Amino acid sequence: MGFYIVQTGVKNFQSAGIFVDLTFFRLFSQDAVGLILSDICMVGSMFFSVLLQKVIAHGWIRWRYTGMILQHIFQVTFLFVPIYWTFFKGWPWVQSGFFVLHTISMLMKIHSYSFYNGELSTYAIYLSELKEKYANLIGETKKTDDEVDEQKENEKQQILGQLEDKIEQVEGYLHSPTRNICYPENVTFLNYVDFILVPTLVYELEYPRTEKIRFWYLFEKILATFGTFFLLYVNTETYIIPILPNGSTSIVIMQVLFPFMVNYLLIFYIIFECICNVFAELTCFADRNFYDDWWNSITWDEFARKWNKPVHHFLLRHVYQSSIESYKLSKRDATFMTFFLSSLIHELVMVVVSKKIRMYLFVLQMLQLPLIWLSNLPAIKGKKWLGNAFFWFGLFIGPPLLGTLYCREVFASD
Template identity: 40%
Template sequence: MENLMTMPPVAHATVAETSATTTAVEGTNGELRERNGNGNGIFKPNLEEPQLLKPQVTGGSSDEALSSGTATPLPEDAPPSAVSISVARRVRRRLFPTIAYESRVSHFDPASQHHDFRGFFSLFWVGLVIMLITTVLRNLKENGSIMRTNIFSLFAHGPFELGIADLAMVASTGFVLPLQQMYAKGGIKMGDKVIRWDKEGHWIQHALQAVWLAIWVYLPFFFNWQWTRQVFFTLHALTLLMKIHSYSFYSGHLSECHQKLKSLDLLTPEKETTEQSELRETLAFELTSPDGRVTYPNNLTRENFVDYMLCPTLCYELSYPRVPTIRIEKLLEKSSAVFGCVFLLTVVSEEYILPVMQDAHIQLAASTGYYESFLILLESISLLLFPYMITFLLVFLVIFEYVLGFFAELTRFGDRHFYSDWWNCSDWLEFSRMWNVPVHRFLQRHVYSISRPRHGRPVAYLVTFLISALAHELVMFCLTKKLRGYGFVCQMLQLPIVAIQRIPLVKAQRRLNNVLFWVSMIWGLSMISSLYVLL
């Protein structure tokens, strides 16, 4: 993902760089941007007008974050690095290009200011209830039973095996913590050689992550799991991979800043130049959380790591905004909604998707020509348009509103901005930023922002879309056990489509573009699923 061959730019700040006035702030849709807009990838301290990135932490005490600790007065003989970090805690400035987390609720939360479409949200659920009642009555009439059970029966096969494997996979992510603890102490000692993060360390992390992913992706194939368990396990594996990548590469960056700051302590205050003093301050800011409560390497604890793994975010930070308390009624509401959505997803798949796929498979096997096969495929795609639209909306709700909302409530995670109003999108680039904010933030921070300074914006876009498309293709491969590339090709085709949509004459037609977005989304889901299953 990231190729950190050298120490991050801020740790190599020159005299000109450390006196410039550039900071990294977050764009309107969660994307990172440079304040000077020069696109050179160097994020420099703003020593004249500090821009405070202030997560709104409520609930009071300074030790609210799990790894915050207490504010201990510094002794008179404290080294200059400790003095700089103490100042950084009070100033609360943030210089590393990062995510500006803040306390906010999701769009569909009752407390949200976006309440003018709550009626449509209610109408959606009323429509699903009507669909469910109709399905039950039809099954009672035709089969004498309430529901078909082909897919429902899959959930009863090996749930304990899945649970044990998933717990083992989660526990295996802990290998990154001792590695980062060693990097914080100067590196991994192997005889006379010391492995530092900016040398071999990040390459070792890449290799370990690749081996880790290969093991857990192969496991469902080894046990020959059915598709429902395999797709859940694969999605969870990719989620954990992004989490440990962000934890390792951000902590590795901080370890280099920490070593650089400690090396400045070898200088006496009298011999320290102005440039070295400014660099000391810059590095101290890097090592301090946005709210000034946590300082590297005090964050490298088991409690902090477990808290991060439970938080509904893919980008590691030293601390996050928190709400005052855990609301038990919200936990019950979110968990109940998860089971409700999974139930409805199963009903839609069982009653409206699986029968169409089975009939189309039989007809294709008996077809005598390409034209007949084409008509059968086209008919199956059209019959699946509405079921897949419902499936798409339910998947969105169960993941971004209920699952992430549950873990946000459990960890008191304050920033519930897991999605934006993607339903108003007019092009695919907007959709990629607004549909899945946690993944967008991860790709923006750990892929795009690393590629752009070296290769420019077009290549950075290409690399970001390429990695996303490969991840989606991996999920489809695990789901269908077919390596076809349909999803990969369709996702990569979004790049030229976006280029066309960004032409001023085309871009001005926002309503038309929104209609085309919805048509392509609904048709694309049905078409890709039919191609993977039937061909």
């Protein structure tokens, strides 16, 4: 990649007298201050969830169903106000895309934090009821005469034993695995700030931690972030932007096939290997499993599980499992619901970016369901090399096709 950048710089200097064209830079640096201030306001509004959970923890309102209704109203507002703001500000596609993606990722954190603590509040109420019942039963046992029916006494002791087991079980839900923190002790602003900074979308009472910050490792990842971003910029400015507005769709796709794949890999590296590790190191977050070997995938469902572990864990807990537990959906229907919601969110991002509703990404992402079925056929599943080749063929075709379709919409609107 270093040689590739040097070669590109020499080529640009020979043809235009400059090493790097800054047209794209001027585009994504437009209204940078406004974008930063808007992002700060968006993140600041997230603390409503802490205030709501504090109100619930003090017993002033119940999570079910008053707290849930208030939380859903806030989440809908939190999502659509920033979307409206991107249209109001008239930002280019880079700023709009970044702002809405950051909003959606923060929305997932809000949802996980609120619903996890909301469920814990119901367990806390249940625990207090169990303890009250246990205390009343103990009191009744002490008041009984000495000549008590032995059978009734055994029944009371059995009930007391069952209550003790339930109390211990519910107390386990309210404590972290190491028992270092317990609900509602975790409902603090400091704990919430820590959750915002750690590179995970799923809230837990406690996370595994490293002993200290490795500053050389941190420097390495920050340097890699800026270096890789420069590679991404040069590749986009030189081999993608000049080609997209011109020529037929099929010719353009062939021309941007490899540049888009390079961009896809660079963006993946920046997010999951650099940015996630920077925040993990700053917060001493020990669980660095942000992705698995998705490049060896032989089916699209395997790819969905491996390439973005933070989002996969969120969808698994708050969409897939929640659909089964709350709405009694079958595993097949819960899988469909998970893909459907994920496809809608991805398409929403493209609507904000292109300022048009076209549903290209939604359709292609939902097409993964029949592709998953096709990949599980014995003729393909039995041959891993064939399944992996089938997967990579789709990965090479998908991004440039979507990029061409949506960029045409952006340039047409300009």
